Amino acid sequence: MDEAVRARQRWTFTVQTPLGETHSTYAITDVALIYESDDPLAGDGAAVRWSTIREGSTAAMEGMGGRGGPDLPTWVPAQMEWLVLTRIDEVESSFMRRLPPPGADREALLAAVRERLGTRWLGEGLPLKEAQQRMGTHSQEWSGLKVAGIVVAVLGMLVLAILLLALLLTPFVLVPAGLVAGGWLLRRGLRMLRDAKAAAGMAVAQVGRARIGLVHIEAPAEAATPTRAAITGRACAWWDVAVWVWYESDSEDSGGWRRVASRHGGSAESIDIGDETGSATVWLNGAELLLELRSWESDKGDKDDKDALPPRGVALLDTLGFPWRGGQRLRVTEECVEVGATLYVIGTLDLRRNVPESQAPGWLERTVDAIRTGAWRRNVVAAAPAPMRVVLAVFIGFIDMFTGIGAARMRPRTSRDGPPPALSPNARMVWKGHGDRPFIVSDRPEQGALAALRKRAWITGGIGAAILCFVLYELVS
Structure with missing residues (x-):
């Protein structure tokens, strides 16, 4: 993108996801806000021109886990927060992306966005449902049919996984x-x-x-x-x-x-x-x-x-x-x-x-390393057809959460080929x-x-x- 080359400010950050580490970048230019990520679910990124933004805010939702409960996978945060922007007369194409973790980069990014939106900025830390209602980004189709479809597809994959496991035990x-x-x-x-x-x-x-x-x-x-x-x-x-x-x-x-x-x-x-x-x-x-x-x-x-x-x-x-x-x-x-x-x-x-x-490990060692470190996840999701990526990611996240309870904060496993x-x-x-x-x-x-x-x-x-x-x-x- 030409705007990315002329970016006045840029913030790169890393967040944990069910597919491993995801690296994302926000860039601010005089014309647009640009977002890029290597997350296979995020596509090639997005560019939102300041002149097309109707309203903006941050939306937050409480995560899972907490004091007195077993460790959950590191990609399950105590709180999730997004930057939400709606475009003029384009509700369905609203912008909603994860923010950097709390710190100087997050504060600098939000300060720059607030400065450019002025009175169009609604505030920070709005509960997700409230933000969706106030900004008109809530889609009944997404919350109903699509979510139900994802749930059914994930349950179907679980059944297939059980059948495959039974086949492997023959x-x-x-x-x-x-x-x-x-x-x-x-x-x-x-x-x-x-x-x-x-x-x-x-x-x-x-x-x-x-x-x-x-x-x-x-x-x-x-x-x-x-x-x-x-x-x-x-x-x-x-x-x-x-x-x-x-x-x-x-x-x-x-x-x-x-x-x-x-x-x-x-x-x-x-x-x-x-x-x-x-x-x-x-x-x-x-x-x-x-x-x-x-x-x-x-x-x-x-x-x-x-x-x-x-x-x-x-x-x-x-x-x-x-x-x-x-x-x-x-x-x-x-x-x-x-x-x-x-x-x-x-x-x-x-x-x-x-x-x-480099130690040039054999195929068996590379396979074991991919399983130990979880490197296979991103490749599998990226190789899947676009309509199946969300289903695969949710399925992988469910399995990871189920098997990783109590062990998620162990020392990260590194590849033997390091x-x-x-x-x-x-x-x-x-x-x-x-x-x-x-x-x-x-x-x-x-x-x-x-x-x-x-x-x-x-x-x-x-x-x-x-x-x-x-x-x-x-x-x-």
Whole structure:
């Protein structure tokens, strides 16, 4: 658009949606307000000339969730707010787009719009229904037939998904899928046992004196900007916290823990280690992380002072709406890399300039990454015919909300194909290396780390072997 080139003011912002991060831009020119977005549901954007605007305001609607409820997906805000503009004699083509999150950009954008609309500006924060009624943007066709059609279409997709799941559970699909999954898990377990055996015979090297290649290093963790763990308050490179609630089942003697909240701090993509001989960065992509997990339960916390939940944790739970002594049975877990704690590292030491920028994962790893990170969502919706995009987006959002309750505030999952840390070319770093070299990082002593790795290996390999046995049984029977 020519107006975009001559824009006097521009604001770019990011919001979370069921399809992932959406990047949008508002631009103000002397002629028009221009909106652009990479949201597949928003089309190519919109340009509204100031002279054609009849009225404008912001409209708001309360979101879901809140204190005392489980975490909902991050794209479910506490409040949604739109910029609404109506055009002269064009009610059906009214402009309604999401505003930037609260902050300086939002205030500057609204100030610029108010200045140009003058008396045509109706106000801010109007309830959505009131704004639609006052500005004449409420469409009975949209609120009735179209919404009902979307609901019916989404329900139809749910039925199809259930039928597809039933189809996937037939032997014709389970057997080949079981062969792949079972073989992969068994191979992974055997590889971890091999790594544990190889690591047991390696001598410890100091960080600054270790030779390039496969190394065994034990050195304190470092962090330029430590972050305080949410429960214990320890200075950490990063930390992860989860809150669980015990839910009783129909049987009085059974039940289960369900995650209701998660919080995290710091970056877990890499960690610095150092001793008196030098320092290095450990790039954690592909590492077997074996970290101590601290746990507290509300019905056990007062039996021993050392097992009692720290005051910092009690305050966090009060903020979340799950008081530690509120009658519910709670469990809190904290996993972190504490600054100054000795890390046990087995990996490949190299100079940063020798580490490739891309790991070129195989098709299976790319598929797993797309599922883990949710990158597939936007591509699927963008590839669908325009009339189906809203239905697909609503369906994906429903599934994401249903499966993501309580886990939405966990540390975001990043792709394994991400770039290495930005370091000087001669900086020393430890990474997974080429081929099938062992890569282990733990905050436990060597024997404890290797014991944990062997336990994980037996569990992983055992699951794989059980799946393969089931597949063989199905083939024979």
